[in-house]
Amino acid sequence: MTGQGELAEHEWVDDHAGPVVRPYAVTGGRARPVTGTFDLISLVTATRAEVGSESGLGPEHVAIVGLCQRIQSVAEIAAHLDLPVGTVRVLLGDLAARSLVQVREPRATPAGLPDDSVFEAVINGLRAL
């Protein structure tokens, strides 16, 4: 991670030194989720108030379920847990496969864009802010 560790092994490092655990370690070396694609703005909500020590779930999985008691986008989960988006996608795939989270992909037409009513709703919503 940084050369600092080698120079002064016994020194504590703060947040600026970066994560102590490599992102791949969190996912057990997996780069792709077992299920789902998870756009940055896919919205995620937990289906349970909490999860116990189910087999195969790590502290990051539990943290995501805790965070998603309120609706969060994939990008927000990554930002709050200070994990790369790719890592969060893998963890979300694990949770989705166990039905511990519900995921809503962004609404889109076949052309990949929201329909007209969404545009009008956004304009009205912004005016009302």
Place this chain on the structure above:
Amino acid sequence: MDYGRSERPAGAAPLPTAIKILIAGGFGVGKTTLVGAVSETRPLRTEEVLTETGVGIDDLSGVEEKTTTTVAMDFGRITLSDDLVLYLFGTPGQDRFWFVWDELALGAIGAVVLADTRRLADCFPSIDYFEGRGTPFVVAVNCFEGAKQYRLDEVQGALDLDPDVPVVLCDARERESVKEVLITLLEYAMKLREERRRAAAD
């Protein structure tokens, strides 16, 4: 960290629709400031970690270790109603991360290209990108104190824009100003959709 609980039982109601708008422009032009002016939370930062296979353009032959690069994106959230959430994503500044832009631009309803008249050329790559993709965009000239004021048609000419592309003045620190920019973008994007639909029907 705050794991706030909602009164709403998890999974009880349908999840809202999320949409995104991209905020592009050169380094230091005020993208994160603009996001922060309208976001309901302070701008958050999300990171993509890329390995050598992802970066692609780098010649890594002979390099034994895996090289990772981190691309950071700042973003904000505006809850417009119970069933509509708008996200604003600042695009990463470096041109070599176009594939991150591709992911961001997918499904985006439009983009704001923030321009600084002192460094107008900095927004050329963004404009080229959105023109090439057909993503609706507006150019918002951030009014920095001390910068010479140009007329909007001068900016339009200097950027060699399609005359239909809106060019507006803004103050990226001011919520009302940023709201106006976003509304201009949405109205333009709707008009563009209508025109494209009509052209396809002819």
